[in-house]
Amino acid sequence: MVVIFGTLRIVLLCSLSGITLATKNPLLARDDACTALEAVLLGDVAYPNTTSYLQSANYWSIQQLETRPRCFVAPKSTKEVSTILRVLTQGNWPFTVKGGGHVPFSGGSSIENGVTIDLVHLNDIEVSHDRQTVSVSPGNRWINVTDILDPIGLAVVGGRDMDVGVSGLTLGGGISFFSGQYGWACDNVRRYEVVLASGRIVYASPQENNDLYWALRGGGGLNFGIVTRFDLVAFDQGEIWESSLSFPGTSNASAISLFQNLTIHGLPLDKGASGFVGINYHSSSGGYTTDIGLLHATVPSSSESIPAVFEPFQKISSATANSTVTGTVSTFIKNGATPYGRRWTWGNVVISASFPGEFLTEIMILFESRNVALLQNEGGDDIAPTALFQPIPLNVLQAMQKNGGNAMGLKPSNGPLIMISFPTSWTKAQNDEIVYDATRKLITDIEAKAKEYKVYTPFVYLNYADIKQEVQKGYGKENYARLVSIARKYDPQGKLAQLWKGYFKLDR
């Protein structure tokens, strides 16, 4: 360790000497960020091959796991986050921040050769006496929250996979089982505690720094600061319910046409309802399945009954799987978890929910032909492509207008909408570029089709976006300009823009 670190120091002294000489602060007259942090933190800085480094290097996708920081630093308090950010921004050292580590892209919450701030030790969860608010620190995953809330009959608008981080999901939007009633996760944050680039700790709510409060709801957290506490709206909640149906791939058109009707007419009538349709390729069978999840926030009174809005789906013929499940939110998010250990990418297109059947036929052809080309060139890999349809119905768009609206710029007049995302996983690094290129081309082709059929919207959902998609520009010119001015206000020197690597940044 010591020897290896010694060689690193020499390399660093060469590459960073300009910066080192420019600093007057003796604290920062160190040869690299990690030693500077070590000096102020007394521990909690982890170097490669140590137990704590390996514990922090725990990411969902392999690409993120392969990106190796020079050190992880794991603060134990907001004050330590403040100290760390001050040291890094004063020393001009590149860094990134890790919440639950579920961004697929290399560099999303990991950084080659820099500092990764791992929020894992910021793990408080506190329920207010009046049961209206749950204060969650950013190192928690959703399972940690539901494990506390289920037994006391409360829930928050949160993720649908146990290991996804509270931080990333909430900052990027956050589609939940409960979105039909309350909007996305970001619409249900009462207050944020934020550490700014300077190290100053501020609060953002409708009453305090309300410009920052608006920006943090979808604007891309890394442009503004590190959130060290989310005060989330809590509500009474019991068990939830799902009907899971599978059909052959050839049922895609009938399933999606019912899903369009559900999005446009059904969901606004029954706000407890939500759902998705996935068209999934399986290398084991060499074919596709159409998989439908129909969820409800309340359990039907009798075990056989199906909520009326979901009835039409029960009439699709030749189901290959058909089951209903009732359980706690924890049970659902555990069962729904997507395993770690593969390479991943995705991207998404959001369109008007009333697209014509021919549009679907055309994009399904684009999806299939892209997959055929990929599967021909995979060389013994196991590439698994999906087209995932999720609703953004009017009731969700209405709920997004709460508290002055969020930064994403969607209005009821834009909707109802359907988001189609294209998650793909594979195993061999040599296929990275072909999968990235094919996915990007698919997105571009589908955007072009959407324009042709007049169902296009510029909105892209941050949490399922490809790193090359210009997410915030899709929020509209006015919102984009507002985000840039808020970023300038809270980080006048542009330190976060310069030093916080990865993910969806504003040009500034």
Ligand SMILES: Cc1cc2nc3c(=O)[nH]c(=O)nc-3n(C[C@H](O)[C@H](O)[C@H](O)COP(=O)(O)OP(=O)(O)OC[C@H]3O[C@@H](n4cnc5c(N)ncnc54)[C@H](O)[C@@H]3O)c2cc1C
């Ligand atoms: C299996 C799976 C299931 C998913 N399910 C859903 C779902 O049901 N609904 C949905 O909407 N999305 C879902 N997503 C998408 C998910 O919301 C995003 O991947 C999200 O970014 C993950 O958050 P994280 O904290 O785990 O990620 P991380 O990779 O740790 O962080 C994401 C980004 O946020 C930044 N960041 C992290 N913490 C902070 C902080 N405290 N302050 C400021 N910036 C911070 C990071 O630097 C990074 O840029 C899912 C993703 C996966 C992989």
Ligand SMILES: *[C@@H]1O[C@H](CO)[C@@H](O)[C@H](O)[C@H]1NC(C)=O
């Ligand atoms: C970590 O361990 C691996 C194998 O055990 C070794 O190849 C690598 O050089 C080590 N890296 C550091 C930075 O110590």
Ligand SMILES: *[C@@H]1O[C@H](CO)[C@@H](O)[C@H](O)[C@H]1NC(C)=O
């Ligand atoms: C969060 O939940 C996971 C899985 O149950 C557990 O391993 C981890 O320790 C929990 N974290 C905290 C802070 O409780």
Ligand SMILES: *[C@@H]1O[C@H](CO)[C@@H](O)[C@H](O)[C@H]1NC(C)=O
């Ligand atoms: C979608 O359905 C159409 C019509 O049944 C079929 O031709 C096409 O192959 C299906 N697509 C997939 C991916 O299964």
Ligand SMILES: *[C@@H]1O[C@H](CO)[C@@H](O)[C@H](O)[C@H]1NC(C)=O
């Ligand atoms: C469309 O949805 C409405 C509202 O749920 C329902 O009454 C109607 O039967 C549905 N139509 C079809 C074709 O499924």
Ligand SMILES: *[C@@H]1O[C@H](CO)[C@@H](O)[C@H](O)[C@H]1NC(C)=O
């Ligand atoms: C699923 O099973 C239920 C109960 O047996 C039945 O009423 C329903 O029609 C089935 N749905 C499908 C799509 O086959």
